[in-house]
Amino acid sequence: MGELRLMKGNEAMAEAAIRAGCDGYFGYPITPQSEVIEYLMAENPVERTGMVVLQAESEVASINMMYGGGGTGKKVMTSSSSPGISLMQEGLSYMAGAEIPCVVANIVRGGPGLGDIQPAQSDYFQSVKGGGHGDYRLPVLAPASVQEMSDFVPTSFDLAFKYRTPVLIVSDGLIGQMMEKVELFDQIPRMSTEEINEKYPWATNGKPVGKERRILTSLDLDPHKLEKHNFHLQDKYKTIEADEVRYELIDCDDAEYIIIAYGSSSRISQKAIQLAREEGIKVGILRPITLWPFPKKPIDELVKKGVKGFLSVEMSAGQMVEDIRLTVRERTKVEHFGRYGGVIHSPEEVLEALKTKIIGG
Amino acid sequence: MAKLRGAIVVDVEGCKGCGVCVPACPTDVILLAKEVNGKGYHFAYMENPEVCTGCTNCAVVCPDGVITVYRIKVDK
Amino acid sequence: MSEINIQDIIKPENQVYVKTKLMTDKALSYCPGCGHGTAHRLMMEVIEELGKENETIGVAPVGCSVLAYEFMNVDMQEAAHGRAPAVATAIKRLWPDKVVFTYQGDGDLAAIGTAETIHACNRGENIVIVFINNGIYGMTGGQMAPTTLPGMKTSTSPYGRDVKSMGNPLKMTELVAQLPGTYYVTRQAVHTPSAARKTKRAIKKAFQNQIDGKPGLSFVEVVSNCNSGWKMEPVQSNIWMEENMFPYYELGDIKVDGKLTTK
Numbered sequence: 063m064g065e066l067r068l069m070k071g072n073e074a075m076a077e078a079a080i081r082a083g084c085d086g087y088f089g090y091p092i093t094p095q096s097e098v099i100e101y102l103m104a105e106n107p108v109e110r111t112g113m114v115v116l117q118a119e120s121e122v123a124s125i126n127m128m129y130g131g132g133g134t135g136k137k138v139m140t141s142s143s144s145p146g147i148s149l150m151q152e153g154l155s156y157m158a159g160a161e162i163p164c165v166v167a168n169i170v171r172g173g174p175g176l177g178d179i180q181p182a183q184s185d186y187f188q189s190v191k192g193g194g195h196g197d198y199r200l201p202v203l204a205p206a207s208v209q210e211m212s213d214f215v216p217t218s219f220d221l222a223f224k225y226r227t228p229v230l231i232v233s234d235g236l237i238g239q240m241m242e243k244v245e246l247f248d249q250i251p252r253m254s255t256e257e258i259n260e261k262y263p264w265a266t267n268g269k270p271v272g273k274e275r276r277i278l279t280s281l282d283l284d285p286h287k288l289e290k291h292n293f294h295l296q297d298k299y300k301t302i303e304a305d306e307v308r309y310e311l312i313d314c315d316d317a318e319y320i321i322i323a324y325g326s327s328s329r330i331s332q333k334a335i336q337l338a339r340e341e342g343i344k345v346g347i348l349r350p351i352t353l354w355p356f357p358k359k360p361i362d363e364l365v366k367k368g369v370k371g372f373l374s375v376e377m378s379a380g381q382m383v384e385d386i387r388l389t390v391r392e393r394t395k396v397e398h399f400g401r402y403g404g405v406i407h408s409p410e411e412v413l414e415a416l417k418t419k420i421i422g423g
Numbered sequence: 424m425a426k427l428r429g430a431i432v433v434d435v436e437g438c439k440g441c442g443v444c445v446p447a448c449p450t451d452v453i454l455l456a457k458e459v460n461g462k463g464y465h466f467a468y469m470e471n472p473e474v475c476t477g478c479t480n481c482a483v484v485c486p487d488g489v490i491t492v493y494r495i496k497v498d499k
Numbered sequence: 500m501s502e503i504n505i506q507d508i509i510k511p512e513n514q515v516y517v518k519t520k521l522m523t524d525k526a527l528s529y530c531p532g533c534g535h536g537t538a539h540r541l542m543m544e545v546i547e548e549l550g551k552e553n554e555t556i557g558v559a560p561v562g563c564s565v566l567a568y569e570f571m572n573v574d575m576q577e578a579a580h581g582r583a584p585a586v587a588t589a590i591k592r593l594w595p596d597k598v599v600f601t602y603q604g605d606g607d608l609a610a611i612g613t614a615e616t617i618h619a620c621n622r623g624e625n626i627v628i629v630f631i632n633n634g635i636y637g638m639t640g641g642q643m644a645p646t647t648l649p650g651m652k653t654s655t656s657p658y659g660r661d662v663k664s665m666g667n668p669l670k671m672t673e674l675v676a677q678l679p680g681t682y683y684v685t686r687q688a689v690h691t692p693s694a695a696r697k698t699k700r701a702i703k704k705a706f707q708n709q710i711d712g713k714p715g716l717s718f719v720e721v722v723s724n725c726n727s728g729w730k731m732e733p734v735q736s737n738i739w740m741e742e743n744m745f746p747y748y749e750l751g752d753i754k755v756d757g758k759l760t761t762k
Contacts, residue, residue: 085593086589086592086593088589114592114593116592118585118618119614119615119617122582122585122614123585123614123615123618124585126586126589126615127585127586127588128589129576129578129579129582129586130576130578130585130586130587130588130590131592131593133576133586134556134590134593134594136593138589152579153582156579160576266574266575266576267597268553268594268597269555269572269574270553275572275573275575276575277569277574277577278575278576278577279559279575279576279577280577281566428503428508429508430505430509432509439531440531441531441532441734442732442733442734443532443690443733443734443737445734446734447691464531472505477515478692479516479692480692482516482518483692483695483696484537484690484691485536485537486527486529486531486532486533486534486535486536486537487526487527487531488518488522488540489518491514491516492514492515492516492517493508493509493513493515494513495508495513
């Protein structure tokens with residue numbers, strides 16, 4: 063059994079960064095996730111593993127530090143919340159184009175604009191549909207517990223380097239701020255220079271003797287070459303869609319209705335389905351763990367099984383529901399329910415929505 | 424007494440005829456040719472090679488690095 | 500005195516100057532006469548002479564020199580507009596033994612990248628920033644830059660820069676020299692042999708500072724021409740630059756070994 067602690071989500075993620083062999087964290091404070099950098103600064107991991115922690119002057123600077131550091135083959139991470147993630151979209155697009163790995167955590171808060179500091183799930187579009195300019199996708203992991211805030215960090219680094227892409231961890235202010243028991247994994251050693259150069263020949267950390275220099279860029283003024291590069295990126299995304307879908311089915315075996323929810327909404331919905339079952343309603347939860355690639359196959363299988371309706375529960379005005387509708391293709395009922403702007407829905411509200419929007423009507 | 428004699432070799436096709444080397448030369452060796460290279464530029468050449476001292480001024484200031492300089496010591 | 504055949508002079512053993520092998524064979528994409536080419540070459544000469552070819556990582560900007568990575572034969576990263584100092588910060592923090600530089604134009608460093616420039620300088624990142632200031636946005640077709648002179652006509656100041664509505668030209672170099680985080684701050688030029696040789700010495704000093712781990716950032720501004728943007732011939736533009744840019748952007752060392760030079 064690994065070390066057990068009672069921790070806040072944000073702090074568990076910070077501790078996990080150190081243990082995952084992260085080489086550098088470069089970030090900027092913003093509520094509700096400033097604990098990440100505060101924890102790291104207090105821990106002073108340069109003494110534990112040599113990990114660098116730097117407070118950047120902005121989120122714009124942070125994401126560009128990701129570009130520089132990740133481009134040299136180092137494991138780099140940053141975190142922010144919705145308005146700061148918006149600032150990072152330029153950098154994420156550049157990193158997608160130049161194929162540079164990193165991990166970016168978004169502890170989502172109410173918006174749009176400055177919004178508020180309470181939890182929300184209204185950054186789904188921004189996260190899974192690219193977010194910045196150009197044709198690209200980023201793998202997105204959605205933790206639903208403090209345990210997953212820890213576990214998803216090494217998973218994200220693995221995905222980032224396997225596919226040479228930024229990976230997003232999309233959490234929310236509830237998961238970030240709540241305290242739960244977490245089993246911390248053992249320290250993964252930071253990679254040595256030799257290991258980096260052997261595994262990542264594309265990394266720009268000094269031209270190897272007798273070899274060609276490496277260039278990292280997302281620019282190509284020849285449209286035919288740029289198109290070809292985009293073909294390569296699209297092939298990569300197809301592979302990720304085929305191989306990296308992650309989801310959880312809760313109580314779906316006999317379910318007539320399915321709630322689809324991630325993050326905090328999935329936790330709230332677990333209580334909602336408990337209440338529903340007490341009333342004799344057979345409802346289960348499909349919890350996407352990867353928001354992209356979206357778990358189309360299990361949804362499709364549930365449709366074929368004869369599920370009578372899907373309720374998308376998301377603290378938003380309705381974003382993930384569009385992807386559910388694309389997958390279900392009008393074969394059965396799909397509706398959305400969610401409180402937003404930082405308001406958190408209650409299990410009772412979720413149950414009420416299930417009854418009126420899916421079971422009733 | 425030794426004297427320095429130089430000569431430059433201009434990569435004719437690489438020269439963009441900017442002319443910055445012309446005033447850089449202390450002994451007025453260089454002019455831009457009346458002919459043009461494949462890109463349409465009037466390339467630099469040694470009009471007065473016998474007064475070239477190989478000082479490398481032209482090469483140092485050339486934006487495209489198309490000048491190679493040679494120099495020998497000549498006994499008078 | 501016997502007649503000397505030019506062919507006797509042009510022999511490999513007599514070669515005293517050739518373009519450094521750290522410039523690639525690719526023809527430069529810069530306009531004829533542009534200072535970028537000279538600045539690139541001087542930097543690469545210095546890297547070669549310091550023996551740091553295999554330990555250097557350069558960060559290219561957005562601007563005319565966006566393609567700097569095509570010409571500089573070291574590991575290079577292309578950064579988003581203005582962000583090079585942030586990119587370089589991470590590289591140097593994670594690889595303190597490598598030689599890291601940014602190469603930036605006036606829009607990149609003094610407009611969109613002002614925050615990244617100031618903060619890298621303020622933190623005293625042990626990197627070299629080379630700042631090519633030609634008072635105009637060349638790549639996008641000649642628009643006004645933060646360093647465009649008052650009265651200067653550009654495509655977005657067609658009647659001349661009006662300081663009342665457009666502000667005065669920004670002297671980033673003097674600004675960053677005030678920060679304790681900068682160690683060496685200088686302004687040079689590359690349009691004449693003597694200016695270019697001085698610039699090379701300045702660049703060498705800057706990189707040597709980094710190699711020696713001197714506390715702070717070395718910042719080398721190169722005031723350059725942009726004959727295309729200024730709508731002049733190359734040689735004419737260099738004369739114009741001497742007469743107009745240099746009085747405002749004075750050449751010389753502004754800070755050496757962490758101390759401001761006295762005028």
